[in-house]
Amino acid sequence: MSSTYITEQNGKKMLMVGEKPFIMLAGEVHNSNSSSVEYMEQVYDKADALGLNSLLIPVTWELVEPKEGEFDFSLVDGLIAQAKRRGKKLGLLWFGAWKNAQCYYAPEWVKTDLERFKRAQVEKGKNFIRRQDFYGMPYTTLSYLCEETKQADARAFSALMRHIREIDCESQTVITVQVENETGLMASAREHSDEADTLFSSKVPQEFVIYMKLHTDTMVPDVKQAVENGAAEGTWEEVFGDCAGEIFSAYYTAAYVNTVAAAGKKEYSLPMTANCWLDKGGAPGTYPTGGPVSRMMEVWSYCAPEIDVIAPDIYVQNFLEICDEYTRRNTPLFIPECATHSYAGPREVYCIGHYHALCYSPFGFEDMGEPFSATQSYLFGVDVEDPALKTPMDVEEYRWYTRTLHEMMPLLAEKYGTSDLQAVSCERKEEDKMLFGTFGFQIALDSPVVARKDGVCLILKESEDTFYLLIHAGAFGYFSTDADRPNVDVLSFEEGHFEQGAWMMERRLNGDEVVNTMYQEPTLLKIRLFAYR
Numbered sequence: 155m156s157s158t159y160i161t162e163q164n165g166k167k168m169l170m171v172g173e174k175p176f177i178m179l180a181g182e183v184h185n186s187n188s189s190s191v192e193y194m195e196q197v198y199d200k201a202d203a204l205g206l207n208s209l210l211i212p213v214t215w216e217l218v219e220p221k222e223g224e225f226d227f228s229l230v231d232g233l234i235a236q237a238k239r240r241g242k243k244l245g246l247l248w249f250g251a252w253k254n255a256q257c258y259y260a261p262e263w264v265k266t267d268l269e270r271f272k273r274a275q276v277e278k279g280k281n282f283i284r285r286q287d288f289y290g291m292p293y294t295t296l297s298y299l300c301e302e303t304k305q306a307d308a309r310a311f312s313a314l315m316r317h318i319r320e321i322d323c324e325s326q327t328v329i330t331v332q333v334e335n336e337t338g339l340m341a342s343a344r345e346h347s348d349e350a351d352t353l354f355s356s357k358v359p360q361e362f363v364i365y366m367k368l369h370t371d372t373m374v375p376d377v378k379q380a381v382e383n384g385a386a387e388g389t390w391e392e393v394f395g396d397c398a399g400e401i402f403s404a405y406y407t408a409a410y411v412n413t414v415a416a417a418g419k420k421e422y423s424l425p426m427t428a429n430c431w432l433d434k435g436g437a438p439g440t441y442p443t444g445g446p447v448s449r450m451m452e453v454w455s456y457c458a459p460e461i462d463v464i465a466p467d468i469y470v471q472n473f474l475e476i477c478d479e480y481t482r483r484n485t486p487l488f489i490p491e492c493a494t495h496s497y498a499g500p501r502e503v504y505c506i507g508h509y510h511a512l513c514y515s516p517f518g519f520e521d522m523g524e525p526f527s528a529t530q531s532y533l534f535g536v537d538v539e540d541p542a543l544k545t546p547m548d549v550e551e552y553r554w555y556t557r558t559l560h561e562m563m564p565l566l567a568e569k570y571g572t573s574d575l576q577a578v579s580c581e582r583k584e585e586d587k588m589l590f591g592t593f594g595f596q597i598a599l600d601s602p603v604v605a606r607k608d609g610v611c612l613i614l615k616e617s618e619d620t621f622y623l624l625i626h627a628g629a630f631g632y633f634s635t636d637a638d639r640p641n642v643d644v645l646s647f648e649e650g651h652f653e654q655g656a657w658m659m660e661r662r663l664n665g666d667e668v669v670n671t672m673y674q675e676p677t678l679l680k681i682r683l684f685a686y687r
């Protein structure tokens with residue numbers, strides 16, 4: 155039995171590790187680094203420098219099962235022992251049939267047997283194409299319809315999970331597992347093999363049609379319209395109209411992932427996630443189609459109940475809108491990949507304080523603070539007029555944010571799902587007030603005297619009159635919301651830090667320091683207020 159699971163608290167999901175709440179202040183390693191335990195030592199040094207409490211690391215099908223039925227877990231053993239020794243929790247990323255909508259990590263015996271392990275036919279009769287929509291890039295991937303691939307993938311994943319249970323059940327170093335990586339099909343809304351065509355022109359399973367028709371409330375507008383206007387039964391096109399191709403792909407992709415996840419959970423039931431390469435508003439085929447994009451969430455909920463959380467990889471500039479989109483169905487926020495530019499720290503704070511996130515994890519944290527590579531510049535938005543997007547996150551500052559949140563974890567976790575934990579962000583300056591019963595706080599993150607434009611403020615209400623404020627690059631004021639007691643005094647004001655949930659005062663503040671509440675450096679404060687007439 156695992157004491158790591160997802161539970162519900164105050165109507166929101168919470169990750170429990172060893173029966174205690176745990177917030178993953180994580181980082182995802184570059185794809186190839188966890189292929190060597192030795193190489194990972196320097197990666198852990200960086201993780202320590204950033205104050206991370208957990209790492210997301212790939213475990214790949216090709217290395218776990220180099221020959222069919224012959225498993226080699228020596229690398230997995232080494233990685234888990236190392237994480238334990240270095241005091242970190244792990245989220246494993248199962249790079250099985252899918253990696254970024256392709257099949258890079260399928261073992262040789264899968265890649266070379268095209269008869270048994272069928273490729274997706276993006277165009278009829280073709281196992282391989284050059285993407286005309288993307289610089290002629292070569293493209294191939296395994297078919298989501300191939301039963302042999304699904305069963306082989308599921309067998310490998312279940313062997314992995316069994317092994318993890320055997321070696322790690324007691325210490326619970328591995329706390330989450332991502333099933334596949336960025337599933338979906340590029341360059342077409344659906345596959346076009348004869349088998350795919352036959353299935354596409356046959357009747358949609360009726361139970362699924364009923365489910366979709368009953369869940370239109372949460373759907374994105376065009377999917378909702380297609381489902382509402384579609385026939386009550388019939389072929390995919392009759393039932394789902396313009397969205398038929400994408401829903402077909404999502405149905406079979408999610409069902410595939412669910413089979414793999416179920417096989418793994420049967421051996422060892424850890425929280426399982428599916429990450430997502432976002433769609434950016436383009437047509438199906440311009441993003442991995444059939445993957446768990448927000449527009450396909452209802453399909454994934456139906457077809458993949460073994461997946462506990464759908465986790466968006468967010469590199470785009472409208473980060474907060476994506477977080478909103480992935481939480482609006484009352485689903486928890488779990489970010490396995492995001493950018494390492496200078497919003498990385500403020501966003502971490504905001505994700506915990508505002509969304510009560512289960513996991514926040516910049517991708518390729520190994521090079522946080524260093525000049526961006528060409529790929530990073532492209533992903534992070536070099537073409538956007540915002541200097542913060544072009545500036546690497548400062549390592550010391552990130553460490554401060556992460557360590558502070560980690561040490562506050564017992565308090566934060568207790569307040570998850572309540573309005574006693576709130577935050578405001580420089581990326582949403584219009585939301586500049588936080589209300590907590592008798593008292594409210596006004597936050598200024600765009601003051602001309604603060605040079606930085608990447609400010610953030612998180613406030614935790616400990617009791618009716620006592621608050622902790624984490625603030626950077628901004629100023630705050632406080633007020634009473636009680637018309638009968640409109641005046642407010644400060645009873646005490648302290649600067650300090652937390653150690654394992656306990657407040658450690660560093661300085662008692664008064665005089666000028668109470669008048670001037672403008673913070674150029676990341677600061678943690680404790681304040682007690684008094685309202686009177």
Ligand code: DGJ
Pocket residue numbers: 185254335336467491517529533
């Ligand atoms: C998203 C993928 O999920 C990661 O594994 C990695 O390839 C990044 N993209 C690259 O930036």
